[in-house]
Amino acid sequence: MPQYGGGGDKCPRCQKTVYPAEKLSACSGSWHKGCFKCKTCNTVLTLASYKDFSQEVFCKSCYQDKLHPHERNRKQLENKFNKQPGGGANPLTASAAAVAAPEAAADEE
Secondary structure, eight states, rough: OOOOOOSSSSTTTTTOBGGGGGGGTTTTTEETTTTOBTTTTOOOOOOOTTTTTTTTTHHHHHHHHHOHHHHHHHHHHHHHHHSSSSSSHHHHHHHHHHHHHHHHHHHHH
């Protein structure tokens, strides 16, 4: 009994055969153009705009969030801290403290 369907490369996303007319070679595999999307947000990717991790493709922002989530959280915490009343270092206060420190040392002598 003959087998139907292509015997070529399988798309990592949909597991169907990828034919040469719709083939994108990336991340050690052959992808359909329609399947080459970010795993997290489904943004359509190009060969210039993708990042791969564990045989999956991501857009650059989702890749950054996946591998370095602490950086985004750190920025959110810094913004939250700086918005609170009395929170964060005021540049004028910091420079005034630096100017006052040498004067205080001179008064002690």
